[in-house]
Amino acid sequence: MATSTRHxxxxxxxxxxxxxxxxxxxxxxxxxxIGDRAAAHIARYGMTLAEFGVLxxxxxxxxxxxxxxxxxxxxxxxxxxxxxxxLERRGLVRRDAFPDDRRARLAVLTAEGTAFVRRVFPxxxxxxxxxxxxxxxxxxRVVTGLLKKLGLGAAHGEAVAGxxxxxxxxxxxxxxx
Numbered sequence: 701m702a703t704s705t706r707h708x709x710x711x712x713x714x715x716x717x718x719x720x721x722x723x724x725x726x727x728x729x730x731x732x733x734i735g736d737r738a739a740a741h742i743a744r745y746g747m748t749l750a751e752f753g754v755l756x757x758x759x760x761x762x763x764x765x766x767x768x769x770x771x772x773x774x775x776x777x778x779x780x781x782x783x784x785x786x787l788e789r790r791g792l793v794r795r796d797a798f799p800d801d802r803r804a805r806l807a808v809l810t811a812e813g814t815a816f817v818r819r820v821f822p823x824x825x826x827x828x829x830x831x832x833x834x835x836x837x838x839x840x841r842v843v844t845g846l847l848k849k850l851g852l853g854a855a856h857g858e859a860v861a862g863x864x865x866x867x868x869x870x871x872x873x874x875x876x877x
Contacts, residue, residue, distance in 0.1 A: 741827035759817040
């Protein structure tokens with residue numbers, strides 16, 4: 701019986717680079733696990749997380765141009781059109797003319813869409829909360845601040861000065877994190 705031996709080599713990187721690589725792996729796995737739980741909840745309604753993200757954005761922010769939705773959800777322009785088309789066919793969203801530009805369209809929740817989000821959003825918030833229970837509420841706040849700082853640093857290619865645990869919600873932080 702032949703046995704297989706694996707030769708493990710350590711990467712030729714500095715300890716700081718090794719730590720950064722480990723963080724990337726752990727962060728990716730955590731994102732995947734939490735995303736899977738959130739997606740499983742929304743799939744019960746025959747919908748994807750991206751579709752629900754459109755509905756949630758419209759519910760919390762009101763009518764939006766497709767480009768605004770695109771930037772908020774980090775999808776392509778074709779992707780947001782596809783998502784809005786699917787939601788429109790389900791009767792949850794409609795497109796209205798934009799008063800300042802006849803070429804532009806606003807995505808607007810229909811009455812059915814509003815009722816759907818009001819019914820499902822509390823359940824979804826509970827599902828996401830349950831996925832986060834590996835951390836205490838205080839740990840969640842600290843991690844939120846650290847990840848915002850990490851996102852800003854990655855977006856700007858540099859370390860970000862200041863407190864990591866401020867939990868601030870400035871638009872720049874939200875866009876970069």
